[in-house]
Structures are given as C-alpha cells and as structure tokens.
Amino acid sequence: MRRGLFVAKPRIAVVDTTFSRVDMGALALLALKEFDVDTVRVTVPGIKDLAVECKRQLDAGADVALALGMVGGADIDRQCAHEASLGIQFAKLLTNKHIVEVFVHEKEARNESDLKSLFVDRTQKHAENAARLVLQPDWFTRRAGKGLRQGRDDVGSIS
Amino acid sequence: MRRGLFVAKPRIAVVDTTFSRVDMGALALLALKEFDVDTVRVTVPGIKDLAVECKRQLDAGADVALALGMVGGADIDRQCAHEASLGIQFAKLLTNKHIVEVFVHEKEARNESDLKSLFVDRTQKHAENAARLVLQPDWFTRRAGKGLRQGRDDVGSIS
Amino acid sequence: MRRGLFVAKPRIAVVDTTFSRVDMGALALLALKEFDVDTVRVTVPGIKDLAVECKRQLDAGADVALALGMVGGADIDRQCAHEASLGIQFAKLLTNKHIVEVFVHEKEARNESDLKSLFVDRTQKHAENAARLVLQPDWFTRRAGKGLRQGRDDVGSIS
Amino acid sequence: MRRGLFVAKPRIAVVDTTFSRVDMGALALLALKEFDVDTVRVTVPGIKDLAVECKRQLDAGADVALALGMVGGADIDRQCAHEASLGIQFAKLLTNKHIVEVFVHEKEARNESDLKSLFVDRTQKHAENAARLVLQPDWFTRRAGKGLRQGRDDVGSIS
C-alpha cells in the first residue's frame, strides 16, 4: 500500500449500472467524501456485469468494492439478481476482499418516493460500511447483533 | 495487443446458437460494423454451450464477448437459462473480462412480431455495449442511473 | 494430438448412467460411427456423477464429451438435474472443452413410446453435434438462428 | 498407490452425519466388507459439512468417497440439501474423483419403517457402487440404461 515515501489511502471501487433508475454511484461517492479514502468509479450496463468489474478493480489494487444495482420488477429479474449475487460471492472468494452488495428491488417500495428514499438510505449506509470495513473494522463488532438495517430504520436487538 | 508494428484493434467474440429462432450473431455483427473493432464469430448448439465457448475465445485473445441466446417457452427452459447464466458469471471471473449476456425469452413477447423486435433491439444495443466496454467505458458512467433498457424503450431516472 | 507419425483422430467421451431407462451410450456410439472419430465410453450410476467423469475423460485427452442422462419424474429429480447441470457447466470451464449435455426428462413425454423416441432423436442429434464441434464447427454457424431442436422436430426461424 | 513393496488397496472414505436418524456410516462399512478395499470413516454434524470433509479425505489419498446424509422434512431442509449437493459437485471437480452422494429425504417415505428400509437399501447399494467405481468400472457399462435404483426396486429399461 506504499507508493514512494507516501502511504496510500485505502481505495474503494464504486461500481454501478446504467440499468438503475437512480445514480447510485453518485450517492456512494457523496457518502464516501466523509472518509479518508481514495475512490475509483466504473459504470457497467446491468447487475450481472458487477461481479467481474468489482473483481477487476480489486485485482488492480482497490481494497474493497461497492456493487450497486437496481433489481427490476419483472419475474425474471429476481433470478438475474440471484445470478449476479452468486457471481459477487465468488468474486469475493477469488480476491479475498469484501464486496459490499447494494441491491434495491423495485418491488420493495410502496411508491416512487419510497423507492427513492430506499436508494438513498441503503446506498449511503452501505458506502459507509465499505469505508469502515477497511478503516475501522471494530465499528461493526461494537454493533454486533444490534439489528442494523440499510434502506430502512434499524430494528434493534431482541431483548 | 501489438502485432509487429501495428496496434491491434480490440477483438469482440460473437457467440450465438442454432437453437435461437433469430440469427442473433448476424444482428450483432451488423451493429458492430459501426465500431472500430475486429470480430470473431462462433455458433454453438444452445445456451448452455455459450459460457465455455466465450471463455475459449477470451482465452484466445478476444477482449470482450457477446453471449447471444434464446430461452424457450417450456417450463424447464428457464432453469436452463439460469444454469447458462451462472456458467457465464464464472467464465467472466475466470477470464477477468466482460461477457455481455443477451438472452431473449420466448415468453417475454406478446406475439412473433413483438418477439422479433425484442431480438433486434436487444441484440443491437448490447452489441454496442460490448464495443463501448472496450472502446469508451466512460460512455456508461455518463448514463449511470438513467434506466437504460435493451429490448424495450429506456425507462429513465426516478425524478 | 499427434502420436508417433500418426495424427490422432478426435476423441469423443461418451458418458452415460445405469439410472437411465434407455441405453443412451449405445445410441450415441451408433450415431458416432458415421464420423471419423475415436470414442471412449464410461458408465456411472446417475446424472450427478456425469460432470466429474466427463472432466476425467477430457483431462485424459478426450476432445469433447457427451453427458447422457435421464431425469426421473419425482419432484426432487429436477433439483438433481439442476445440480448435475451446474457441475457440467463448471467441468466445461475447468477443461476449456465442450461437454454436450443430453438430458431427457421422464415428464417431457406423453407416453413410453413418445419417451423412447425422445431418447433416440435427442441422443442421435446431440452425438452428431459433439462430433461436429470438433470436426466441422462451421456447420453450426451456417445454421445459426434456425431454431434447431434435439428430441423434437426443428421449429425454424421467425420470419 | 504403492507403499514400500506392497500395493495398497483402494481406499474408500465413508463420511456421515450426527443429524441423520440412522447410522448410515455403519451401514456403508458393513456393505463394504464384501469388497477388497480399505476404509476410513469420519462423521460431521450435518449434510453441509460433507463436501469439504470428503474433499479432505480424497486429498489425503482416498480414491472415492461416500457422502451419507439425511435431509429433514422442514421446508428449508430441501434448500440445505441443494447447497450441500452443489458443494459435493465442486468437491468432485476439484479432486477429479467420484463422491457417491447418498441422501435420504425424510419426506420420501410413507412411514418410519419405510424410511428405515430406504436408508438400508440406498446406503448398501451406493456403498457397493462406490467400491465398483474403483474396482470394476465395467460393472456399470454392462448395466447402462437398465433403470437401476437405490432405495427402491430397479425400474428396468423401456422396451
């Protein structure tokens, strides 16, 4: 992670899609401004293209990747999301690095306004997660079992 | 990518099937004429043969591949498409290159004329995507979150 | 592919099962007699044993493999076929060679006579496909998008 | 397979679970006494632990493995079996050796007595299959397409 005399900052790859109806990459980059990290952004056509692009960026030196995608409302789209997710699982195992998968399903939301808010909340919280995985992994341990949620409010622990 | 004194053009592998009811390979090659790329075309029996043939072409020097296939209307065909897609996911990860999957489901269309138009629009747009992934990857970033669709009209962003 | 002064013929591995109710291996070997190829035949218990046996034969020098199996009519059998197919997808990617999967589902047929004819037609056509994949791959390109079928009559192109 | 001056017998790994309600490992070892093979037995908690343990034993020198497990009757159990099976598919491909998967589904049986008989018949026949895969692979070729079944009576060929 050293270049010359300087210690490189952790690098986060932000990978999103043209299929999504919200600019998730821009939302992620905005959230990452609060952290001392470098970023690289790449956009691909759809969610099935995310795994290999994340792997390419991780192989090229990124420390963690954000895989940002929207899952359409058609019946076949859920199967596509499943295939995309399995690709992401394997990309993680082949690189030994974390890829934070941020998928928003069109069907999750009650209406367009609710959908937009899902996109914003989930992308922001998961972008923060990606940064913390490399900068302060203990952050998660202190919140183990706390019922944290991304996209909706946290649900908390069972008392 | 250099041969002798010349810089080789990016090479796109176009892989299609005899199972399809439309000559998707020809449609892709037509669309790719608008781009400064070399092409190689291979046809295999069905969609489950696409992943390994794409991998063979990528291993032999292609920079990106188009996996073109029709998914039949029978119940089992969707499972076959799922298996073919997972093979393609892994072929990407093993080659570190993009494979643009272009699947048309017989059941997607209202009638034969609608089906034909789906084939044409989706194959053409995805062939263009394949070329842009190697020639001008920034094209996608400028359209991130724009709700682009292949096969149907774009749906646009959520305002 | 050379042994001593001689050029070896392409070798096709024919792998079938004792679970099947038709001797698919014999049907395939019969069809392959029309082609200038060597063959090796191995039989395993069921469809989940096909992938690794095909890989073993391909690793031992076969140029292409036929994975021949019957899928039973019980509910769980379709899941088994799915697992077997995914194994075959990966065996292809690990060997960089084609494995032509020939599965006949008991449920596809209207009666035993129809089932028998499905077995014969699909096995013969796919055995020919396996031979052509190594002997004359252009055969497929000339039939791209022609709606070829194995087991049933071809359905043809969309006009 | 040679140790000093002696030719080692084929070694069969018998891997079973504490989740099962029948001692499948003991049934397999009993059946294997009829064959000139060495055996090694390992028990793991459940079916999802079978794939890696089989791989460990095969990597350590076993020639074939028996993966013995019971699938519970709850809805989620079938998904677990699917995951376990896919793990076993990959363990085979990574070792290039056969793993004979012997799964008994609680739901397959009409009652406890029927279930017990399923366990006994399937485990015994598959243990014999495992031994024959290394000792006399031609045994299967002579029975190709004969409709052999494990757990129930053979169904025979289609005439």
Added chain:
Amino acid sequence: MRRGLFVAKPRIAVVDTTFSRVDMGALALLALKEFDVDTVRVTVPGIKDLAVECKRQLDAGADVALALGMVGGADIDRQCAHEASLGIQFAKLLTNKHIVEVFVHEKEARNESDLKSLFVDRTQKHAENAARLVLQPDWFTRRAGKGLRQGRDDVGSIS
C-alpha cells in the same frame, strides 16, 4: 501450528453480523470458554459477508470458523441465505477447512422468546461442534445417526 517452543492451541474464528438481532458472536465466545482453544472475532454487516471473512480468517491461520447469521423474514431473505450458504460451501472447499454455518431464520420461531431460545441453543451447540471438529473429531463418530439437532431438542435415531 508451532510458534517457537510452544504448541499453539487450535484457533477458532467467530464471524457474526450487525444485521442479526442477537449478539451471536458473544454467545459463541461464551460457549468456547469451556474449550482449550484460541479465538478471533470479526463482525461484518450481513450474512453475504460471512463467507469471505471466514476465508480470510482461515487463510490467516484459523483452524475452523463459525459463520453466525440471522435470516430475515422477508421473501427475498431466504434467497440471500441461499447465496450466503453457497459462498460458505466454496470457502470451505478453497480452504479445506470446516466452517460451521449457524443460521437462524426469523420465521422458524413462534414468537420472540422462542426465537431467542433458538439463537442461544443453536449457537452454543454449534460453537461446541466447531471446537470438537478440531479437538476431538471422534466425538461425532460416536453420535453418528443419533438425530442430533441444534436449536431444538435432539430427535434421536429411528428404532
């Protein structure tokens, strides 16, 4: 496993999530106090992050890992669990080590109190399993086919 003059204790990686509504990592560490093992604990956001973190810990020297997660009650959550499980299957095969998967489904329980008791019983018993897999693998063989359960009471053997 030796460091200097000392024999290192087996090391168990405990990996849990912030998504869970119970601190499963703490439950596991408590159960492991009864065993002569070292532990390392890492918390990640959700179940899809478990496989790669377990693999990282196993690659770094842990002898076995506990993958602890809660599966939400939404329809899509079961698919996520499936993807997480397949990742864990592959992480095992790539490391040749056991990962004990401890998933609690929100839907399994009758109420919150039942859910809490499921968490406690399953995590404790599986933490003990993880320790025994490295310390006393024969423990399992003596209980083969005994119908052991984690989360609920054992169901016993079929007589």
